[in-house]
Amino acid sequence: MKQDALPGRIAAEMASLIAAGDMPAESHLTAQSIADRFSVSRSPVRAAFKMLEGQGLVRQNRNRGYFVKPLTARTKSAAMKSASSNRDGPRAYYALAEDWVRDQIGDEVTETLLLDRYRISRSELTAILTRAVAEGWIERKPGYGWRLLPVAKTAEAQAQLYRVRLLLEPAAFLEPTFRIDRPALDGLRNDLERICDGAYLDWPEDRLHAIGVTFHEELVRMGGNPFLHQAIQRVNRMRRLLEYRSMIDRHRILAETREHLEILAPVAAGDLVEASFLMRRHVARALERKSGPATGTP
Amino acid sequence: MKQDALPGRIAAEMASLIAAGDMPAESHLTAQSIADRFSVSRSPVRAAFKMLEGQGLVRQNRNRGYFVKPLTARTKSAAMKSASSNRDGPRAYYALAEDWVRDQIGDEVTETLLLDRYRISRSELTAILTRAVAEGWIERKPGYGWRLLPVAKTAEAQAQLYRVRLLLEPAAFLEPTFRIDRPALDGLRNDLERICDGAYLDWPEDRLHAIGVTFHEELVRMGGNPFLHQAIQRVNRMRRLLEYRSMIDRHRILAETREHLEILAPVAAGDLVEASFLMRRHVARALERKSGPATGTP
DNA sequence: AATTGTTCTTTACTTATAAAAAAAGCAAAA
DNA sequence: TTTTGCTTTTTTTATAAGTAAAGAACAATT
Structure with missing residues (x-):
């Protein structure tokens, strides 16, 4: 499985914008402008459009692109749900963070331990570790293994x-x-x-x-x-x-x-x-x- | 090649300590104490000892371990040289940083470009990117590619x-x-x-x-x-x-x-x-x- | 008892190949 | 001319086997 699902993240964010009224009904969503906004290519954006269409939030006009549909009570709640369900990060990242905050895991871990514990692929693990390093609560030990750093648990x-x-x-x-x-x-x-x-x-x-x-x-x-x-x-x-x-x-x-x-x-x-x-x-x-x-x- | 050469880093740091007089002549360097100091196991420490022996900085007594040799002008300068030549990070990391600071490289790069430019392995690249992300001058783009941030250049x-x-x-x-x-x-x-x-x-x-x-x-x-x-x-x-x-x-x-x-x-x-x-x-x-x-x- | 030298085990890195995803290119429609 | 829809290319991820490196255990030595 792909590590994080770019189209899903884009769709979720757009759903949030639509639900909040930032993208009014009937407005034309040009693929390139959305792509620019997220600084990606049109490929994942088109995939996101298809997801939004499935949720009834947008409509495709053949050869003219996608347009925002008027919000109904049904689609609005669907939009909000989709927006909040799709966090901006892999599930395992939050699982690890939570385990750490709740002291469910020791402060020195090996990659194999994590690989095994969260049932993820190597590259997904790499992504998670990179992120945690960037956010400052994990660091690489000199030899093998990673050290979890003190975090605002208390x-x-x-x-x-x-x-x-x-x-x-x-x-x-x-x-x-x-x-x-x-x-x-x-x-x-x-x-x-x-x-x-x-x-x-x-x-x-x-x-x-x-x-x-x-x-x-x-x-x-x-x-x-x-x-x-x-x-x-x-x-x-x-x-x-x-x-x-x-x-x-x-x-x-x-x-x-x-x-x-x-x-x-x-x-x-x-x-x-x-x-x-x-x-x-x-x-x-x-x-x-x-x-x-x-x-x-x- | 191993990504960074842990024994080399340990040897360099010890050389620096010896040259500075922190480890006086004839003192016994117990492997475990050095290992603890660097929070690694004895394996890389022993490798480091061997490197230092090659530089004439320490002497091995069979079954008694390694001892600091008295500094001569020759060994002292060798120690300083080795200490400073071995920076605490992969060569490619500094190469990339320097290329960036000197505008020798664009502000958006793909992994393949870096892989090819610095002739490094995938995992070495991962290590470099992780570090640069941690230090805050590189970030992952949403899709493919990495963005170099201008922080370090102005x-x-x-x-x-x-x-x-x-x-x-x-x-x-x-x-x-x-x-x-x-x-x-x-x-x-x-x-x-x-x-x-x-x-x-x-x-x-x-x-x-x-x-x-x-x-x-x-x-x-x-x-x-x-x-x-x-x-x-x-x-x-x-x-x-x-x-x-x-x-x-x-x-x-x-x-x-x-x-x-x-x-x-x-x-x-x-x-x-x-x-x-x-x-x-x-x-x-x-x-x-x-x-x-x-x-x-x- | 502490420390070394050695052996064994675990861990991570390397490399290669296949597959998936994103980016880039291009013709057709609006 | 802009934008879409589709195709091609590039880039990255997934997976797996083999190798190198670090960690851990243990007997031998001081």
């Missing part, structure tokens, strides 16, 4: 992750290279406002989560320091690893989204010091909440 | 790396989990004092560099926040990639080592706020010097 560790964010995120605004990216800013505001306008009740969980993460990462990206941006991306991926199972509290999402909009205002006005201050307060609040119960998307 | 990159250090390193002292690690502290001070006492002229470059890096990483490690520690490790690896070609200015090393010792004093005394302040000043100075010429190990 409440204390979660807090430590937030302390790193507290250091990095407010600092991004103060980088000398900070440049406001209007289109990105407008895109963010648009999403956030729609969430506040009720979408926080409708949209699939992973989309809400993704928008929250994107908000933080985009702002850090505007800081113009790629290493800062990279550091935050890693922290967020690590966070995702731990939080992906937890239910989202949709009312907390609303509260946090309002804070996000509050931060956006001074950024748009060019008051970066104020933005930095608000961001610090925002992350600090999230850190405080970590002493409490469930998990949101600050 | 002129500002060095300064931006230092700005991240400026954020993270002083903060480590202020973590609520900071715990002084006396043995580590003593080890650091010992190395630093020997450098100041003249070793800055003698010791091989990579050892001087490594001690500087270790100083910073160990202090951050004592902060007790593994994510902070990890972030700094990444920054340092990237720094190494950018700096690995540049000559070391041994007098700058001396100056910086003195600053390192200055920072150690308040740490040992438990005055972490002062240590944090001194660290900030130290890194800030190094950042300022980046406007100037050559490169040291701040």
